Amino acid sequence: MGKTLAEKIFDAHRVDMPFPDTHVLKLDRVFCHEITTPIAITDLMARGLDRVFDPEKIKVVIDHVTPAKDSKTAEQGKILRDWARRQDIKDFFDIGRNGVCHAIFPEKGFVRPGFTVIMGDSHTCTHGAFGAFAAGVGTTDLEVGILKGVCAFHFPKTIKVVLEGTMREGVYAKDVILHVIQQLTVNGATNMVIEFTGPVVDAMSMEARMTLCNMAIEAGGTSGVCYPDMTTVEYLWDFIKEEYPSKEAALEDYSQWVSDEDAEYEKVLKIDVSDLEPMVTFGYKPDQVKPVREMEGEKLDQIYIGSCTNGRIEDLRVAAQVLKGQKVSDDVRAIVSPATPNVYKQALKEGIIEIFQDAGFCVTNPTCGACLGMSNGVLAEGEVCASTTNRNFNGRMGKGGMVHLMSPATAAASAIAGKIANSPLYKG
Numbered sequence: 001m002g003k004t005l006a007e008k009i010f011d012a013h014r015v016d017m018p019f020p021d022t023h024v025l026k027l028d029r030v031f032c033h034e035i036t037t038p039i040a041i042t043d044l045m046a047r048g049l050d051r052v053f054d055p056e057k058i059k060v061v062i063d064h065v066t067p068a069k070d071s072k073t074a075e076q077g078k079i080l081r082d083w084a085r086r087q088d089i090k091d092f093f094d095i096g097r098n099g100v101c102h103a104i105f106p107e108k109g110f111v112r113p114g115f116t117v118i119m120g121d122s123h124t125c126t127h128g129a130f131g132a133f134a135a136g137v138g139t140t141d142l143e144v145g146i147l148k149g150v151c152a153f154h155f156p157k158t159i160k161v162v163l164e165g166t167m168r169e170g171v172y173a174k175d176v177i178l179h180v181i182q183q184l185t186v187n188g189a190t191n192m193v194i195e196f197t198g199p200v201v202d203a204m205s206m207e208a209r210m211t212l213c214n215m216a217i218e219a220g221g222t223s224g225v226c227y228p229d230m231t232t233v234e235y236l237w238d239f240i241k242e243e244y245p246s247k248e249a250a251l252e253d254y255s256q257w258v259s260d261e262d263a264e265y266e267k268v269l270k271i272d273v274s275d276l277e278p279m280v281t282f283g284y285k286p287d288q289v290k291p292v293r294e295m296e297g298e299k300l301d302q303i304y305i306g307s308c309t310n311g312r313i314e315d316l317r318v319a320a321q322v323l324k325g326q327k328v329s330d331d332v333r334a335i336v337s338p339a340t341p342n343v344y345k346q347a348l349k350e351g352i353i354e355i356f357q358d359a360g361f362c363v364t365n366p367t368c369g370a371c372l373g374m375s376n377g378v379l380a381e382g383e384v385c386a387s388t389t390n391r392n393f394n395g396r397m398g399k400g401g402m403v404h405l406m407s408p409a410t411a412a413a414s415a416i417a418g419k420i421a422n423s424p425l426y427k428g
């Protein structure tokens with residue numbers, strides 16, 4: 001019987017099996033941010049265990065609320081900052097160099113095919129786009145990871161999602177993943193890995209693959225994964241060119257991180273994306289999804305473009321294409337948060353920031369901010385936001401507020417219309 005990609009990663013990292021179905025894996029990366037890691041640090045300190053397993057494998061960023069908005073968030077930043085200094089963690093991204101964790105860490109080349117990655121953040125699944133096993137964990141697992149560089153997991157059953165056909169113009173990875181979540185439902189992949197394969201994924205950029213894997217958790221998935229290929233090698237090349245004599249050599253090495261043809265799956269879901277339309281959520285759960293067409297004209301108060309799902313340069317490019325020469329409707333306000341300083345810089349270079357500003361968008365620094373209703377765009381009671389983020393839970397972006405998840409193209413078109421609208425890039 002063949003093996004899935006996740007099983008192969010487990011085999012290569014297993015150091016112990018203390019109980020049946022408890023696999024202790026060696027970790028290649030432990031990622032940290034200022035919301036969950038300070039709790040782990042404080043607890044480790046209280047227990048006299050203020051150490052780290054390897055400062056080079058730990059990567060740290062302040063991203064959720066930055067600059068700090070109050071004494072509490074300032075304290076969280078301080079605990080993380082002091083710890084990174086004390087433990088000699090060199091890859092620490094503080095204000096001015098910081099961006100959303102799941103955007104900046106891939107951008108820095110920290111994730112490689114076949115890696116194991118944990119973080120105290122549910123969207124850690126994003127990094128599976130590189131052919132890694134990347135999972136969000138709670139405080140106890142994070143503490144063990146920081147201290148010992150290992151983490152215990154259950155054996156990963158895998159759901160294979162095969163994406164076939166050709167996407168229509170104006171339909172994006174976000175529309176695909178919303179459709180997939182609708183099919184799987186919010187707990188259809190609980191404790192499982194979702195493997196995204198097929199010609200549609202093969203043709204996708206790394207950014208689009210990250211958008212897919214990012215939302216695996218919204219179907220309950222532990223991790224999303226894509227097979228590494230030449231697109232992966234090209235994305236990583238600047239970081240790996242010392243390791244391999246050529247891109248082909250890197251590809252050959254990475255090609256061990258794919259599933260065998262006869263691997264066993266929990267479920268295989270084949271989806272032809274050829275007829276897929278731009279999609280949007282309508283309720284408080286990410287599987288409540290409809291075509292934008294059926295939601296056109298719905299009232300909005302705010303538009304938000306950003307986050308670890310859709311705050312990368314490709315996303316901003318698409319939004320700018322829609323916004324060019326247009327104005328945000330007087331009925332709404334609009335905010336864009338480039339996900340990293342590099343995204344911001346590139347958007348400046350390409351004139352994208354100017355397009356956003358001329359349209360009437362507020363451009364913030366790179367941060368999670370509005371995505372989880374902590375800063376930079378919190379909704380008031382009863383307000384509605386069109387958002388490129390990944391969660392539409394009740395009150396997610398502010399108490400009593402509602403969120404409609406959608407692609408950057410749909411969000412930009414909705415900003416201009418002042419209500420939910422399909423983008424002119426979609427030719428249907």
Ligand SMILES: CC(C)[C@H](C(=O)O)[C@@H](O)C(=O)O
Nearest residue numbers: 035036064120121122123372
């Ligand atoms: C703050 C953090 C723990 C949280 C998560 O784990 O997902 C956040 O990133 C989110 O998206 O709600």
Ligand code: SF4
Nearest residue numbers: 100307308368371372
């Ligand atoms: S951008 Fe949103 S979903 Fe992503 S890590 Fe930040 S708060 Fe979580």
